[in-house]
Every structure is written in C-alpha cells, then in structure tokens.
Amino acid sequence: MRLNIxxxxxxxxLFGSSAAxxxxxxxxxxxxxxxxxxxxxxxRGVKRGAAVREVSIxxxxxVPMLGEDRGGVGVNGEAVIVDIAPGKTLFALxxxxxxxxxxxxxxxxxxxxxxxxxxxxxxxxxxxxxxxxRRPILENPLPALxxxxxxxxxxxxxxxxxxxLASTFGQGVALKExxxxxxxxxxxxxxxxxxxxxxxxKRYRTDPSNPFTxxxxxxxGDLKRK
Numbered sequence: 001m002r003l004n005i006x007x008x009x010x011x012x013x014l015f016g017s018s019a020a021x022x023x024x025x026x027x028x029x030x031x032x033x034x035x036x037x038x039x040x041x042x043x044r045g046v047k048r049g050a051a052v053r054e055v056s057i058x059x060x061x062x063v064p065m066l067g068e069d070r071g072g073v074g075v076n077g078e079a080v081i082v083d084i085a086p087g088k089t090l091f092a093l094x095x096x097x098x099x100x101x102x103x104x105x106x107x108x109x110x111x112x113x114x115x116x117x118x119x120x121x122x123x124x125x126x127x128x129x130x131x132x133x134r135r136p137i138l139e140n141p142l143p144a145l146x147x148x149x150x151x152x153x154x155x156x157x158x159x160x161x162x163x164x165l166a167s168t169f170g171q172g173v174a175l176k177e178x179x180x181x182x183x184x185x186x187x188x189x190x191x192x193x194x195x196x197x198x199x200x201x202k203r204y205r206t207d208p209s210n211p212f213t214x215x216x217x218x219x220x221g222d223l224k225r226k
Contacts, residue, residue, distance in 0.1 A: 028059040043172040051188040053077025075105030078191040078224040095222040097142040127178040157217040
C-alpha cells in the first residue's frame with residue numbers, strides 16, 4: 001500500500017516592539033515523513049526492518065530578528081532495526097555510511113527533491129543501485145550500518161561493510177535492499193525498548209567525571225534523534 005505525502009507548512013511570525021511592528025520576521029518550516037526499509041538475505045530467509053522519520057526544513061526569514069533561527073534541516077526518528085538471527089541485530093543509523101551527520105535529514109531531503117519532486121509515492125532505491133544526484137552530488141547516499149557484539153554494552157558497537165555483512169553475521173548473510181519512501185505514518189518509537197541504556201545517554205554526556213562520556217563510539221548518538 002502506498003501512502004500519500006504528509007507535508008505540513010507552519011509559519012512562525014515574530015514581531016518586535018511597536019517601532020519594528022512593520023518588520024515581521026517569518027520563518028517557514030516544512031515537514032515531511034519518510035519510511036526507510038532495510039532488507040537482508042540470510043540462510044533463514046529474508047529479514048527486514050523499517051523506521052519512519054520526520055524531516056524539518058526551516059527556511060530563514062526574510063527579515064531575521066536578533067537570535068532567531070537562520071534555517072537548516074533536522075530529523076526526528078531512530079535507526080532501522082533488522083533482526084538477523086538470535087543475538088544478532090543490524091542497525092541502519094540516521095548518519096551516513098561515510099560519517100555524514102546530516103544524512104537522515106538533509107541528504108534524504110535532497111534525494112526526494114531531485115529524484116522525486118512531483119511523485120509523492122515514489123520509492124527511491126539506495127541499495128543495491130545507488131541513486132545518482134547532480135545538485136548536490138551525494139557520493140555515497142547510504143546509511144551507516146552497525147551492530148553490537150553485546151547489545152547491553154554501548155562500547156561494543158561495530159561498524160559494518162554494506163558489501164560484506166557475511167564477515168560479521170556469517171556465511172549467506174547479504175544486504176539485499178535499502179529504500180526510502182514518503183509516508184503519513186507516525187514516527188517510529190521502538191528502539192528504546194530494545195536498547196535500555198539509550199535513556200541514560202544524556203546523563204552520561206552531562207557528567208564530566210564519567211569516563212563513559214568521552215569514550216562513546218562514533219555513531220551512538222545516531223541511533224535516535226529528537
């Protein structure tokens with residue numbers, strides 16, 4: 001079933017004092033949601049997972065006020081979870097395979113804008129055939145893939161090679177497909193039920209005496225963003 005695009009536009013207008021009453025500052029915020037689906041071939045059959053995320057695109061106001069947001073792209077959502085086998089789980093992060101922090105928000109919005117500007121139901125394939133973009137050129141438009149040797153231990157995060165999942169998960173395991181598609185479905189909120197320590201990350205990071213703060217592997221913060 002294909003779902004129609006959910007695009008909501010909000011106008012936030014800020015007015016200054018009476019002296020500046022004729023200089024309104026309006027920031028335009030456009031939001032849309034998309035579903036990322038990850039499919040993996042395994043000896044036990046095809047395994048798949050999906051997550052819905054929301055992208056917020058803020059356009060800078062024509063007459064910016066002091067301290068006002070100048071614009072940008074943000075994303076609210078979490079990693080795609082694929083259970084490969086008992087005790088073996090793959091996560092497709094919000095960041096990109098080459099470390100692009102903005103992949104799940106900015107880069108995905110670029111892909112929809114260039115490859116499906118007028119097709120709200122279009123499915124964009126990221127794997128096995130990578131999409132080709134011109135403006136801007138996205139060299140490697142894939143999510144970062146990771147797993148944990150021990151899901152209870154954030155330090156056991158291990159990065160995966162999309163071309164060689166078998167070296168980590170065993171013979172016969174291979175990435176089959178990654179796609180994105182616009183949707184009206186609610187943002188997925190499941191990952192904290194699987195990874196209990198995600199609730200503690202904020203506390204860890206604000207406690208300078210905790211060595212865990214500076215030793216977190218790159219990618220931990222890309223499991224979930226708000």
